[in-house]
Amino acid sequence: MISLNFNENDFNEKAKEFREISEKLNDTWELNEKMGKIYLVKKQKISIQNKKEQEVEFGEIVIDDASAVNSIPETIYSIEYHVVFHPSYQVPVLYFNAHSDDGRFVNFDDVSKIFVEDYELKQYKDEIYQIISQADHPILFKPFYMIHPCHIHEVLSKFPESKNFILTFLTIYGPSVRLKMLEGYEKFYMEKEVMANI
Amino acid sequence: MSENKIFQYVQFKSVVAPDFWYKLAENKLNIEKLDEIDQHIVGTYTNLNAKNCLIDFDCTSFNSKIVTSRNKFGAVGVLKNLNTIESFKNCDKISLLNTAGNQLITNILNGTCLENPSELASFLLLSFADLKKYNFYYWFAFPASLDLVIYEASPSQFISEKFTDEDIKNFTLKIDSLDTKQSAFFIANKTLDVILLKDAISHVKTDSNLLDFDLSSNYFCFSDPSESKCGWVLRNYILLLYLLCPILRGQSINILSVRQSEQNSLKASKVFYVTLPKYNDDFQFLTWTSWEKNNNGKMMPRIANMSEVMDPIKTAEHFAMLNLKLMKWRLLPALNLDIIKTQKCLLFGAGTLGCGIARSLMSWGFSNISFIDSGHVSYSNPVRQSLFTYADAYQNKFKSKAAAERLLEILPSVKSHGHVLTIPMPGYPINESTRQKTIEDVDMIVNMIKDSDVLFLVTDSRESRWLPTLLGSYFGKIVITTALGFESYLVMRHGASKSHEQDELEEEISGLKCIPGNKLGCYFCNDVTSPGNSIRDRTLDQQCTVTRPAVSNIAASISVELLVSLLQHEKNICAPAYYQINNKSTDVVESIPESMLGIIPHSVRGYLSTFSNILPATERFNQCIACSDFVLNEYKEHDKEFLFKVFNSAEYLEKITNLEDFANMDDDIINELDDDSDSG
Numbered sequence: 037m038i039s040l041n042f043n044e045n046d047f048n049e050k051a052k053e054f055r056e057i058s059e060k061l062n063d064t065w066e067l068n069e070k071m072g073k074i075y076l077v078k079k080q081k082i083s084i085q086n087k088k089e090q091e092v093e094f095g096e097i098v099i100d101d102a103s104a105v106n107s108i109p110e111t112i113y114s115i116e117y118h119v120v121f122h123p124s125y126q127v128p129v130l131y132f133n134a135h136s137d138d139g140r141f142v143n144f145d146d147v148s149k150i151f152v153e154d155y156e157l158k159q160y161k162d163e164i165y166q167i168i169s170q171a172d173h174p175i176l177f178k179p180f181y182m183i184h185p186c187h188i189h190e191v192l193s194k195f196p197e198s199k200n201f202i203l204t205f206l207t208i209y210g211p212s213v214r215l216k217m218l219e220g221y222e223k224f225y226m227e228k229e230v231m232a233n234i
Numbered sequence: 235m236s237e238n239k240i241f242q243y244v245q246f247k248s249v250v251a252p253d254f255w256y257k258l259a260e261n262k263l264n265i266e267k268l269d270e271i272d273q274h275i276v277g278t279y280t281n282l283n284a285k286n287c288l289i290d291f292d293c294t295s296f297n298s299k300i301v302t303s304r305n306k307f308g309a310v311g312v313l314k315n316l317n318t319i320e321s322f323k324n325c326d327k328i329s330l331l332n333t334a335g336n337q338l339i340t341n342i343l344n345g346t347c348l349e350n351p352s353e354l355a356s357f358l359l360l361s362f363a364d365l366k367k368y369n370f371y372y373w374f375a376f377p378a379s380l381d382l383v384i385y386e387a388s389p390s391q392f393i394s395e396k397f398t399d400e401d402i403k404n405f406t407l408k409i410d411s412l413d414t415k416q417s418a419f420f421i422a423n424k425t426l427d428v429i430l431l432k433d434a435i436s437h438v439k440t441d442s443n444l445l446d447f448d449l450s451s452n453y454f455c456f457s458d459p460s461e462s463k464c465g466w467v468l469r470n471y472i473l474l475l476y477l478l479c480p481i482l483r484g485q486s487i488n489i490l491s492v493r494q495s496e497q498n499s500l501k502a503s504k505v506f507y508v509t510l511p512k513y514n515d516d517f518q519f520l521t522w523t524s525w526e527k528n529n530n531g532k533m534m535p536r537i538a539n540m541s542e543v544m545d546p547i548k549t550a551e552h553f554a555m556l557n558l559k560l561m562k563w564r565l566l567p568a569l570n571l572d573i574i575k576t577q578k579c580l581l582f583g584a585g586t587l588g589c590g591i592a593r594s595l596m597s598w599g600f601s602n603i604s605f606i607d608s609g610h611v612s613y614s615n616p617v618r619q620s621l622f623t624y625a626d627a628y629q630n631k632f633k634s635k636a637a638a639e640r641l642l643e644i645l646p647s648v649k650s651h652g653h654v655l656t657i658p659m660p661g662y663p664i665n666e667s668t669r670q671k672t673i674e675d676v677d678m679i680v681n682m683i684k685d686s687d688v689l690f691l692v693t694d695s696r697e698s699r700w701l702p703t704l705l706g707s708y709f710g711k712i713v714i715t716t717a718l719g720f721e722s723y724l725v726m727r728h729g730a731s732k733s734h735e736q737d738e739l740e741e742e743i744s745g746l747k748c749i750p751g752n753k754l755g756c757y758f759c760n761d762v763t764s765p766g767n768s769i770r771d772r773t774l775d776q777q778c779t780v781t782r783p784a785v786s787n788i789a790a791s792i793s794v795e796l797l798v799s800l801l802q803h804e805k806n807i808c809a810p811a812y813y814q815i816n817n818k819s820t821d822v823v824e825s826i827p828e829s830m831l832g833i834i835p836h837s838v839r840g841y842l843s844t845f846s847n848i849l850p851a852t853e854r855f856n857q858c859i860a861c862s863d864f865v866l867n868e869y870k871e872h873d874k875e876f877l878f879k880v881f882n883s884a885e886y887l888e889k890i891t892n893l894e895d896f897a898n899m900d901d902d903i904i905n906e907l908d909d910d911s912d913s914g
């Protein structure tokens with residue numbers, strides 16, 4: 037049963053459990069620690085086509101190389117997701133940052149563009165900017181994007197049967213920022229339950 | 235062999251993390267300075283859920299030891315960070331690539347690559363860091379021999395088509411037990427037992443390498459960062475095999491591309507069958523590829539501008555705008571923040587109102603705010619005038635200068651100037667000794683007004699608002715007047731000038747009278763001197779030297795909000811205003827047409843005694859001493875000659891506007907004061 041009044045200790049415990057399952061699944065969640073506070077981290081890369089790059093005005097070289105695949109130009113975005121227990125909201129909060137392959141952070145106006153295809157963009161923008169903000173990461177004190185935590189407690193309380201509220205939280209909030217949960221997590225808890233009932 | 239397809243590799247694509255540039259900049263400033271020495275740096279790539287053949291660089295790239303982990307493999311390279319953009323542009327890229335290629339051959343022939351197979355994933359990074367603009371010019375090269383071409387022998391197969399589940403499962407464990415240096419490139423036999431390169435191949439007696447090797451049942455394995463065709467790293471592996479194992483030349487061999495997916499599965503791994511060429515023994519590998527392509531698919535250098543995060547001024551600007559952007563996205567998608575950002579605001583007066591208005595303008599994202607004021611900061615100012623401190627008073631700074639400096643301290647990206655200027659006033663004669671200076675001052679004021687979009691009239695006397703009112707009207711600028719009484723305030727937008735022609739009629743709404751924007755009055759139209767003006771409220775016109783202290787903040791805030799509402803209206807300065815015709819119906823106020831931010835009144839008069847506002851709208855007065863055609867035409871015809879006549883005698887205005895009951899301003903000084911007057 038989920039405790040509706042979970043605290044930081046519950047978060048730490050569930051985060052460690054989550055991290056262990058991730059390891060078993062060869063998923064890439066990591067558990068980071070700073071000044072006694074822990075948070076979950078996952079890095080992910082996505083590629084987007086047709087983003088025109090601003091070019092320098094010099095130096096083009098042409099090499100005819102029959103052994104190289106002629107790839108379609110793409111921009112790669114690296115996204116880093118953090119799940120942090122928020123000190124004032126007392127709920128898990130999803131923070132993220134993203135940068136393009138040249139090392140520039142994705143700015144606020146463009147952040148929606150990395151999560152959806154162009155044709156979905158308008159509607160998505162309307163939705164995502166309702167919940168997204170930019171704020172200092174409560175542990176790292178660096179600016180991160182965040183999904184605003186004002187309804188998280190209410191939403192989580194609708195899942196009293198949840199085995200791990202971090203998993204439930206990520207299952208609900210992750211997809212809006214292209215963070216999909218592997219099926220293995222749910223399976224892990226289901227199998228655990230089956231074992232317990234034998 | 236020639237009818238076979240050339241085997242192709244997917245090129246590496248670099249992914250640079252922001253902290254890579256931080257570290258590069260830090261090293262340049264603190265360690266290398268003006269040296270241009272080659273530095274060894276490292277990159278990493280992964281074969282876990284890999285796509286696009288990516289190679290990562292971050293701050294750990296500068297560490298002497300490669301930070302690798304399971305499924306994360308090292309690549310080794312050289313950074314050439316040049317001192318000037320010219321040397322970056324002009325250095326010989328082909329010869330750099332050839333040097334890197336020759337180094338690779340040396341490393342293969344001397345056994346380095348057998349001992350440390352990661353050396354096969356080699357790269358070169360050419361860069362120039364423009365640390366003034368936070369621009370990083372860079373270009374990665376991933377050397378590979380252009381001369382060595384191999385062919386597809388037969389179609390590729392998934393690992394499960396060749397090996398038993400049991401063997402694959404054990405293979406996973408064996409790979410995991412290896413150092414990633416070794417698991418990047420190795421050999422496996424028919425049951426997927428692992429053989430290290432250094433154990434199978436010698437760089438000394440190459441002719442005897444792999445002599446008793448059954449090519450059909452052994453596999454040359456590599457951890458593949460690419461998901462379909464093989465990744466670039468294989469290309470140098472093939473070069474190694476060609477150079478060190480002459481027996482393979484002209485032969486077909488098996489390549490196992492090892493690809494990991496979740497749940498420790500190797501199911502994406504594939505076996506490729508390729509045929510190596512056989513060149514003459516004295517064949518030289520002389521030509522090399524390849525510089526990385528940019529994101530438009532062109533082989534050319536790239537530039538990363540990091541100013542938004544590395545330049546604290548830009549960062550501050552960004553975060554100042556953030557709340558406005560959130561407001562736009564969440565509540566007001568049509569909100570035009572650009573027009574706000576680009577408006578140039580000129581404040582006549584840097585007292586309580588001027589400070590408050592500037593503060594509110596900044597909070598709305600206005601980025602160009604300048605002041606005209608001739609006074610000094612006095613000891614009574616700082617508690618009420620929100621841009622000043624005790625130190626400003628102690629140093630007796632000019633208010634306009636101190637205010638502009640303070641804005642820059644608050645947000646360095648703001649453009650703000652303080653001008654110490656006295657505004658000439660009607661009825662304040664100019665004598666010969668000050669004439670030249672006054673001419674210059676008027677010219678400056680005219681030029682500044684021409685160069686502005688919005689004027690705020692917040693000086694401490696009514697007469698000093700006359701010249702900017704006239705000029706604002708003449709040049710068609712938005713003018714906002716703000717004035718304070720003891721417990722009351724007036725905020726008014728002046729009507730648009732005649733030059734803003736408006737033909738279309740405004741919508742008729744019963745119970746309301748509509749005044750188009752170009753027919754609205756100015757501060758002086760409602761003047762005590764205007765005959766027949768029955769709605770004038772006397773409270774404001776009493777001479778007050780004191781005001782309830784926070785009333786100025788209220789008035790300043792309303793002034794800025796009125797401007798913002800106006801700027802968001804499609805007709806801008808020409809937005810109409812409405813007032814109620816009769817008092818019978820009390821609901822008509824609700825039928826006043828609204829723009830995005832609600833209604834846009836002509837003026838707001840507020841009373842703190844009842845905490846209420848009224849919203850009078852008045853038409854331009856045809857004989858107004860500041861905005862009527864008489865005055866504007868006179869200015870057009872005679873320019874400063876006219877102005878000086880007025881400065882010397884306010885009665886001249888009465889004459890040209892045919893105002894018989896014009897009261898001499900000298901006799902009837904009516905103060906609608908900024909409480910700046912507490913200082914004098």
Ligand SMILES: [Zn+2]
Binds near residue numbers: 755757758759855862
């Ligand atoms: Zn007027």
